[in-house]
Amino acid sequence: MKIVLAAIHPYPSPQALPLANAFLKAYMITNADPAEKATVELCDFFVGQSVEESLSAILAERPDAVGISIYLWNREMARELADALRRAKPHLVLFTGGPEPTADPEGLLHDSVFDFLILGEGELPFAEAMTALSSGNEVAGINGIASVQSGKVAGSRRGPVESLDHIPSPYLSGIIDPEAYGGVLWQISRGCDFGCDYCFDSLGMRGVRRFSIERVRAELDYFVKKRVAQVFVIDSTFNQDMKRAKEILRLIARVAPNIHFHFEVRSEFIDAEMARLFARISCSLQIGLQSMHSQVHKMVSRVFNPDQFSRKIRLLNESGAIFGFDLIY
Secondary structure, three states, X not given: OEEEEEEEEOOOOOOOOOHHXXXXXXXXXXXXXXXXXXXXXXXXXXXXXXXXXXXXXXXXXXXXXXXXXXXXXXXXXXXXXXXXXXXXXXXXXXXXXXXXXXXXXXXXXXXXXXXXXXXXOOHHHHHHHHHHHHOOXXXXXXXXXXXXXXXXXXXXXXXXXXOHHHXXXXXXXXXXXXXXXXXXXXXXXXXXXXXXXXXXXXXXXXXXXXXXXXXXXXXXXXXXXXXXXXXXXXXXXXXXXXXXXXXXXXXHHHHOOOOXXXXXXXXXXXXXHHHHHHHHOOEEEEEEEEOOOHHHHHHOOOOOOHHHHHHHHHHHHHHOXXXXXXXXX
């Protein structure tokens, strides 16, 4: 069985890397039954690229099943590509996953050509679905899979992988070669302890799971070996666990001084020591200010203390750390 996982990125950039699909492949080939009789190929496309060109690239792989990751920015192109695939190869199994299908399963399955979609964290349901398909069975009823049954969308999210270290590293397993990209996406945690109304990170399941420090150290050593220039750290609030954040910053200063890192942080978890640690390495911080009005924060389920925020930012200024603010308007 040949499976193609397609990623449609907003535009070419160091962040245009199919990390989510690579996690799916890494987990399946390591843990699932069809490892010996199924292959997974990753295809990268960009918004604005012609559907015909994307279609030809996928069909050249001679797939039996095609999955497309759908986000807000690529929803329209993804559906056009799926329609083209269905016309070109009517018996092809088509499925989708990602934030849009998880948030709007009815909208993605209504009048669409997708056979099913993956809800939420994808590794477990993807592996089970591919096992079922390769054995000639149906995917309906698999926890984490949604499909149309008797005219209605049926399916629900499943619990996440308990230990993130059970998911093999797409880098250490050789699925993604950093030398093919101008940078890497480095996921060191999943989830969020906060519940901001406008954000997807905590939707459906509150809480943070983190890859072990041993996994973090191994991937960091690999990035150094591969001479990676920049790393975008995927952690909704990198500095929430202050002890762990400081340990990682010291590790970076020791083994990866020539790599530039990009972090998302919250001001309330910054102290003078952390500010100095940020200033010691090549990095930039993204701080979610969103608004200077406390009432606005309250209305979107955030807590904001302007005086505390100013004090924390002063620590960054005094240390020389580089940072910027996110604003919603």
